[in-house]
Every structure is written in C-alpha cells, then in structure tokens.
Amino acid sequence: MTTQLDGDVIRLEGDCLVEEAEHLAALLDGQTERVVDLSACRQMHGAVLQALLWYGPTLRGAPADPFLREWRLPSLEMRWRED
Amino acid sequence: MIDRELIEAFLVEGRELVARAGADLAMLARDPAEAQAIDSLFRCLHTLKGSAGLFDLAALTRLLHAAESRLEGVRAARRIEPDSAMEITAALDLTEAWLDELERDRPPGAELLGETIALAARFEAADQAADRPSAAPEVAAGAATPAWAEALLPQADSEEARVAVRYRPAADAYFRGEDPVAVFRNLPELRAVSIGLADVERSKGPYDPFRCRLELTAVCVAPESEVRAALRLVGDQAEVVTIAAASRGAAEAATAARTVRVSAPRLDDVAALVDELVIARNALDHVAGRVAAAVSDPDLLRELARRQGRLESLVADLYGAVTDLRLVSLRGLFARFPRHVRELAARLGKAVDFQVEGDDVVLDKSVVETLYEPLLHLLRNAVDHGVETPEARRVAGKAERAQLQLSARRVGDAVVLAVADDGGGVDTVAVREAAVARGLLAGSAAPALAETDAARLVFAQGFSTARDVSDISGRGIGMDAVQATILRLGGRVDLDNQPGRGLTVSLTLPARVVLARVLVVEVAGQRFGVPLDAVAETHRVRRDEVTAIRAGRAYVRRDTVIPILRLRALLGLPPADDPPAFPVLTLAAAGQPAAVQVDALAERLDAPLRPLDGLLSGYPGIVGSILQGDGEVLLVLDLAELCS
Numbered sequence: 060m061t062t063q064l065d066g067d068v069i070r071l072e073g074d075c076l077v078e079e080a081e082h083l084a085a086l087l088d089g090q091t092e093r094v095v096d097l098s099a100c101r102q103m104h105g106a107v108l109q110a111l112l113w114y115g116p117t118l119r120g121a122p123a124d125p126f127l128r129e130w131r132l133p134s135l136e137m138r139w140r141e142d
Numbered sequence: 143m144i145d146r147e148l149i150e151a152f153l154v155e156g157r158e159l160v161a162r163a164g165a166d167l168a169m170l171a172r173d174p175a176e177a178q179a180i181d182s183l184f185r186c187l188h189t190l191k192g193s194a195g196l197f198d199l200a201a202l203t204r205l206l207h208a209a210e211s212r213l214e215g216v217r218a219a220r221r222i223e224p225d226s227a228m229e230i231t232a233a234l235d236l237t238e239a240w241l242d243e244l245e246r247d248r249p250p251g252a253e254l255l256g257e258t259i260a261l262a263a264r265f266e267a268a269d270q271a272a273d274r275p276s277a278a279p280e281v282a283a284g285a286a287t288p289a290w291a292e293a294l295l296p297q298a299d300s301e302e303a304r305v306a307v308r309y310r311p312a313a314d315a316y317f318r319g320e321d322p323v324a325v326f327r328n329l330p331e332l333r334a335v336s337i338g339l340a341d342v343e344r345s346k347g348p349y350d351p352f353r354c355r356l357e358l359t360a361v362c363v364a365p366e367s368e369v370r371a372a373l374r375l376v377g378d379q380a381e382v383v384t385i386a387a388a389s390r391g392a393a394e395a396a397t398a399a400r401t402v403r404v405s406a407p408r409l410d411d412v413a414a415l416v417d418e419l420v421i422a423r424n425a426l427d428h429v430a431g432r433v434a435a436a437v438s439d440p441d442l443l444r445e446l447a448r449r450q451g452r453l454e455s456l457v458a459d460l461y462g463a464v465t466d467l468r469l470v471s472l473r474g475l476f477a478r479f480p481r482h483v484r485e486l487a488a489r490l491g492k493a494v495d496f497q498v499e500g501d502d503v504v505l506d507k508s509v510v511e512t513l514y515e516p517l518l519h520l521l522r523n524a525v526d527h528g529v530e531t532p533e534a535r536r537v538a539g540k541a542e543r544a545q546l547q548l549s550a551r552r553v554g555d556a557v558v559l560a561v562a563d564d565g566g567g568v569d570t571v572a573v574r575e576a577a578v579a580r581g582l583l584a585g586s587a588a589p590a591l592a593e594t595d596a597a598r599l600v601f602a603q604g605f606s607t608a609r610d611v612s613d614i615s616g617r618g619i620g621m622d623a624v625q626a627t628i629l630r631l632g633g634r635v636d637l638d639n640q641p642g643r644g645l646t647v648s649l650t651l652p653a654r655v656v657l658a659r660v661l662v663v664e665v666a667g668q669r670f671g672v673p674l675d676a677v678a679e680t681h682r683v684r685r686d687e688v689t690a691i692r693a694g695r696a697y698v699r700r701d702t703v704i705p706i707l708r709l710r711a712l713l714g715l716p717p718a719d720d721p722p723a724f725p726v727l728t729l730a731a732a733g734q735p736a737a738v739q740v741d742a743l744a745e746r747l748d749a750p751l752r753p754l755d756g757l758l759s760g761y762p763g764i765v766g767s768i769l770q771g772d773g774e775v776l777l778v779l780d781l782a783e784l785c786s
Contacts, residue, residue: 077316077352084351105323106316109356112339113349126327 061100062086067093069116071100071107080106087114097122149244150405152193154474156241159186160234161477161501167231168497175221183230184213190237201250201258202240208265209233215269232261235481291383294334294361305369307360309380310340315354320376322356329372330364361385406507409467416457416464420749423457426450427745458748469504472550472559475514476501479521479548486525493532493543494525500550505557509631509651513559516624520561520647521548523621528565528645538642540564556633557653562646568639570596577602597639601625624649658751660768660778662744663727666715669744671768671778678728680743685720697737704728704735712738712763712784729781736785751778 061072062082069086071079087093087110095111098120108127111118121128163186166179173179191206209230216222222230236258243250250258291306307329311322326335340357362369366384373380430450434443476498487494505513529544536542547562570593577583577599583591591599600621624647625635633651660671661680687697688706696705706726710717726737749768763784768776 077321080316080351084349088349103323105311105321105354105356106351108323108337109339109354110349110351112337113355124327126323 064093068096068119069093070096071103071122073099074101075103075107077104077106080104080110083107084110084114087116091116094119096120100124103127149197152197153241153245156190156193156237157474157477159190160238160241161473162186163190163230163234164477164480167227167234170222170227174223174227177220180213180217180220180222184210184217187213187230187233194237194240197244199240199250201255201262202237205233205236205258205262205265208262208269211269212265229261229265233265235484236261238478238481288381288383290359291361291385294336294359304385305362305364305366306383306385307358307362307369307373307380308383309358309360309373309376311354311356311358311376311379313353313355315379316352320354322354322358322376325373325376326358326360329360329362330368331362332360333363334361336360409507413464413468416461420457420461423453424747424749426453465506468507470507470510471502471504472510472513473501475510475517476548476550478514479517482518483521483525483546486522487529490525491531492525492529494529494546495543497545497547498549499547503550503552503557505651505653512627512631513649516627516649517548517559517561519621519624521546524561524563524565524645528563528567530566538566552653553650555653557651559649559651560646562644564644567641567643567645568597568600568637570639570641573597573599594637594639597637600637601635658747658749658766658768658778660747660749660751660776661727662747662776663709663725663740664742664744665709665713665740666718668715669774669776670709670713671747671776672727672781673765673778674746676729676781680725680727682723683726683737683739684723688720699728702735704737706737706739707785708739709784710739713779727781729785738781738785747776 061075062079063070063072064086069083071083075083083095087095094117096119100120100122102124103122163183166183166186169176169179170183187206187210191203191210194203194206212226212230216226236254239254240250240258243254288306288308290308294306309322309325311320312318315322323337326332326337336359338357339355366382370382373382427450430446433446437443480496480498483494483496487496524546529546530538530540532542535544545562545564547560549562550557550559552558573596574583574588574591577596578585578588582599582602601624602622628635628649628651631651633649636648636650638646638648658671659674661674661677662669662671664670681699683697683706688695689697691703691705694705694707696703698704708717709715720739724739724741725743726739728735728737747768751766751768763780765778765780768778
C-alpha cells in the first residue's frame with residue numbers, strides 16, 4: 060500500500076503506480092479538507108497525477124522525482140510547497 | 143482625463159517600441175529581407191497602435207494602422223522596399239514626437255497633427271493603389287505556431303527553443319499500460335513542460351480514475367528527429383511542431399512582460415532608505431566604539447563585533463543590490479538621438495550615416511538622465527561643425543556620406559561613451575587664433591601649445607570657432623557645459639582629434655554610484671572627509687624633520703623631497719603653531735608628490751557620497767558631503783584640487 064490515510068492527511072509513498080489512482084480518488088472524493096503529503100513519494104504515474112489535478116487538494120512536500128520537482132506543474136504549483 | 147500612470151507606462155513602453163523598431167529598420171537597411179526584423183517591426187507597430195488606441199489618439203492610431211497595413215504587405219513580400227523603410231521611419235519619428243507631447247502633457251500641435259494625417263493618407267493612398275488588403279489587426283505575429291506552443295515559450299529560453307510537443311493520450315491509455323508522464327520524462331533536452339487536464343467538465347458524472355484526461359505540452363531544444371524518436375510509441379497522439387523564428391521573438395516579448403515596472407520615485411525612495419540604513423549602521427559603529435571602551439567583558443565585546451560585522455556585510459550587500467536596481471540600459475536614451483541627427487543633417491544639407499552601438503550597457507539611472515543634454519550637444523557639434531558638406535568631402539577625397547557613431551562600452555568599473563565622426567576634426571590653427579583673440583591664450587604661447595592641448599581649448603568657457611554662429615550650436619556654450627556636467631558626475635572628457643580625419647569625444651563615467659571610502663581628518667577643531675583613494679599613505683612627521691624650502695616646507699621620505707601643505711591654509715582656516723609631531727596624508731595623484739598636514743586622523747567611513755547642491759554646488763575643492771551617524775554633515779574634500 061503506497062497510498063495511506065492518516066487522519067486528514069493522505070500520504071503517497073515510494074513509487075505510486077497506476078493502480079493507486081483509484082484508491083487516491085476514493086480518498087479525495089468529496090473530502091476537500093484532506094491534505095496530500097508527497098514528501099515520501101518517489102515517482103507517480105500519470106493516472107495518480109491526474110487525480111491530484113482533478114481534485115486539487117492542498118499538497119505538502121515535493122516528490123523525489125526530479126522531473127516532477129523541476130517542472131512544477133502549473134495547476135499544482137500554487138499549493139506545492141517545500142517543507 | 144486619461145490616467146497619468148497609464149500614460150507614464152505608455153511613454154516608457156512606447157519609447158522602447160520605437161527604439162526596437164528603429165533597430166529593426168537599421169538591420170533591414172543592411173538586409174531588406176531579414177525575416178526576423180520584419181516580424182519584429184510589425185509587432186512593434188502593432189503594439190504601438192494598440193496602445194495609442196487606448197489613449198484615444200485618433201490621428202496617431204490612424205497613422206500606425208496605415209503603417210501596419212504597409213508592413214502586412216512587406217511581410218507578404220518578405221522584403222522591405224526603400225520607400226517603405228523611409229516612410230516607416232517617418233512614422234516612427236512622428237510617433238516619438240507624439241510621445242514627447244504626451245510627456246509634456248500637451249495636446250499635439252497643429253503641425254504635428256497635420257504631418258501625422260498627411261503621412262497616414264500617403265500610406266493609405268499607396269496601399270489602395272497597390273490594392274493591398276488593409277491589415278486585419280487581429281492577425282497575430284507568427285501564426286504558424288499554435289497557441290498551445292506560444293503559451294509555453296515564455297518559460298523556455300527563447301533563443302534555443304526549437305520543437306514543441308503536444309501529447310493528448312487516448313482515453314484508454316492507462317488500460318493499454320501507457321504512462322504519459324513517463325513518456326514526457328524521456329523527452330530529450332526539455333526546456334518547458336505543462337501537464338494539465340484536457341477539456342475539463344467536472345460537473346458531469348463521477349470521476350473515472352482510469353480514463354485518461356491528461357494533456358501534456360513541452361518545448362525541447364533537441365533536433366526534431368530525436369523528439370519524434372522519443373514519442374514513437376505513442377504515435378499520432380502527439381503533435382510535434384518546429385517553432386518559427388518569429389515566435390521566438392514573441393517569447394522574448396513575453397519574458398520581458400514578466401518583469402515588473404517600478405516607478406522611478408519609488409525606487410529612489412528605497413535607495414534613500416538604504417542610504418539612511420548605511421548611516422544608521424555607521425552610527426551604531428560609533429556607539430559600539432564607546433561601549434567597547436566602557437565594557438570589560440571580552441565575550442560580550444566579541445559578540446558585539448561579530449554581529450556588527452554581519453550587519454555591515456548585509457548592509458553592503460543590500461546597498462549593492464539596490465544600486466543594481468537603479469542601473470538602467472542606455473537604450474531609451476540612445477533611441478532619442480537618431481531622429482535629431484536625421485533632422486539636423488537634413489537641415490544643414492549634410493549626408494550622415496548615424497550608428498548607435500552598445501545601448502545595452504547599463505548605468506545608474508540618475509547618470510543616464512543627466513547624459514541627454516551633453517550627448518545631444520556633442521552630436522549637434524559633430525553634425526554642425528565636424529561633418530563637412532558632401533561637396534567639401536568630395537574635394538577632400540572622402541566618401542560623401544559622413545559616418546557618425548555614438549557608442550557605449552564597459553571598461554572595468556567605468557562606462558565610456560564616445561561620439562565619433564569622420565569629419566574635419568578640430569582645426570587647431572583656428573582654435574589657437576580664436577583663443578588668442580579672446581584673450582584665453584597669450585599670442586606668444588600659441589605656437590608652442592601641443593596639438594592635444596590646443597584641441598582641448600574648445601572646453602574653455604565661452605569658446606567657439608564657428609565662423610558663422612548657427613542656431614544649432616556654435617554659440618560657445620556647448621563644450622564647457624558638457625565638460626562641467628561630466629565632471630559633476632565624477633567622470634572625465636577626452637578628445638581624440640585627427641585634423642582632417644575626424645574627432646572622437648569620449649566621456650568616461652563611473653558605472654555605478656558607490657559607497658565612498660572616506661578618511662576623516664580633523665583640523666582647527668573641524669572634521670572633514672578625504673576620499674581614501676586620493677590618499678597614498680598617512681604617517682607622522684616630527685617637527686625636526688621639516689626643512690624650510692623657499693616659501694614652503696618639506697621633508698624627506700624614501701629619498702624624495704616632499705613639500706608639506708597645511709590643510710588649515712588650504713581651507714583658509716586660522717593658522718596655528720606646529721606640535722612636536724603631526725600627521726600628514728601623502729597624495730595618491732600622479733605628478734609631483736605632496737603631503738597635506740592635518741591636526742589629527744580620525745576614523746574611516748564607508749558612506750554614500752552626496753553631490754553638493756544649492757549654494758555649495760560647484761564650490762572648488764569639495765566633492766560632496768556625507769551625512770554622519772550623529773546627524774552632522776561631513777564635507778568631503780578634493781585634496782588634489784585644493785593643492786593645485
């Protein structure tokens with residue numbers, strides 16, 4: 060399990076593959092107060108990224124993947140803060 | 143009432159656009175088919191027209207629209223004809239005249255209005271005759287580049303951006319095992335990336351996590367073949383576009399738009415505050431010195447010194463950063479001259495090719511603002527007196543068209559501005575005669591005067607050799623004013639006179655206003671500053687080392703006889719008997735050595751040097767003042783001038 064709910068914080072850990080997308084979407088659906096913590100995330104599949112773009116939760120930390128870090132994606136960057 | 147702030151912005155932007163368009167025209171004069179220059183010129187006029195429309199300047203808008211229509215035709219023909227280039231130049235000159243009027247907050251005069259409408263009508267008539275379609279203002283520059291690529295370009299370095307990619311994976315991409323993000327991660331030489339959702343319609347139905355809705359765009363600098371190779375597995379889901387040169391220009395413009403304009407007075411306020419901060423820090427040093435004398439706790443004193451040092455370096459960095467903020471390029475200033483030179487040359491019947499170089503050099507804003515008059519004087523002088531008529535040039539075996547160049551370059555900590563012409567140069571024989579006639583030079587001394595010194599006589603007050611005093615220059619109020627202005631800015635003026643072949647006047651200016659490093663000296667109970675760079679060394683001289691030489695006094699140091707001057711006497715302060723030993727400053731200036739005697743040496747200061755204004759400005763022997771930590775004003779002396 061690389062997508063975990065801890066109180067109101069959803070933690071993405073390690074490599075988040077395509078199958079995580081469904082779990083993540085279920086955790087975010089209708090839960091606008093939930094925060095997604097990316098600090099332990101290494102890489103994410105496009106489907107996971109898409110769920111984040113769709114629900115637009117508050118993000119915490121940045122993933123280790125230099126591609127995602129460097130190209131802070133416009134729709135995410137407003138909430139993307141380094142700890 | 144038009145919003146003044148908006149006008150100010152238009153004035154700045156308008157002058158920049160006119161300057162850029164002027165540079166494009168200069169490039170097109172060399173190569174009339176230079177596509178990038180044609181596109182850039184078109185964009186400049188298009189933007190100018192848009193802004194003019196904003197201010198309800200109907201005549202100007204009409205002219206710019208007509209000029210833009212002409213450029214539409216130029217773009218279609220892929221080259222500019224000399225007639226068009228001349229008329230566009232005229233349109234830009236008129237635009238500048240409008241900007242001048244706007245700046246002075248005046249409505250355009252009847253003459254300007256008439257010229258503007260007449261030129262617009264000429265454009266329109268010619269275009270109708272040629273049956274060119276009128277420009278549709280909506281036509282965007284670089285239409286070949288799709289909008290999604292344009293959006294990314296500002297993020298990429300425009301110079302190298304080459305290939306834009308848009309990838310819209312199929313809805314079932316996830317089921318097919320594709321990861322669009324991984325595909326993009328592997329693109330070669332990425333310069334910009336955007337990943338977003340395509341066609342978002344959130345309200346419809348529940349979110350399907352496995353339906354791909356991503357849209358990914360990127361700009362790469364790798365060759366197109368390499369980019370295509372990286373995308374081979376996604377096939378026709380990705381579009382690859384090579385970006386046209388014109389769009390790179392658009393990206394530059396967009397990057398420029400991301401900078402923030404701050405009004406000059408606000409910047410000055412910040413600079414003034416930093417000056418105050420420097421002074422406050424100096425005041426703290428003063429207090430710290432007293433604390434050190436009163437406190438015996440070594441740990442506390444070390445801590446104080448450490449914090450003080452940190453504060454000092456931070457203040458110095460801040461001062462440097464704010465000084466850099468005040469640096470502006472010479473572009474706006476230089477852009478104002480071509481029109482003057484053209485008009486003047488036309489009036490005097492002279493053929494002049496005017497070139498501007500180095501307008502990207504930066505200088506402190508206050509310096510740039512002060513340079514307009516002196517440079518205008520020099521350029522007028524060059525066209526009026528330097529450059530000969532085409533006939534005279536032919537007789538002299540020169541090309542009929544004279545070359546006139548205004549250039550700027552950075553040399554170490556200084557900026558050298560030069561006005562160079564290939565005209566007749568300063569006639570040193572006539573200068574000698576005129577100087578004798580005006581009583582500036584004894585008749586017997588004239589022939590002995592070196593060539594360079596003779597040429598420099600043009601700087602003497604009230605000097606002019608022009609046989610006919612024209613209304614342009616030659617009233618003898620030019621060169622001395624130029625010299626005075628440049629000296630006040632802490633610079634100097636040099637002449638390179640080649641009789642018969644031309645004259646180059648160089649203005650050397652400090653590139654930035656710096657914190658003056660000043661040594662404080664005491665004399666007759668008063669304190670004065672001396673710039674440290676004027677001082678070679680300081681030491682004490684015993685009274686018994688001093689010998690009287692003729693009317694003065696001197697001492698020997700390292701086998702050199704050094705005359706001693708009393709600062710008291712130089713400043714006209716009451717004399718006093720010498721103590722058994724006293725400090726002297728030896729001067730760093732070249733030439734004869736000299737030592738200046740003071741009562742005592744005090745501390746050193748780093749502080750912004752303010753030029754003197756009001757009554758004291760131009761007072762000989764004083765370079766400026768420093769506001770000290772205790773609120774006292776310290777006058778900073780020009781020892782070299784005092785001693786001369």
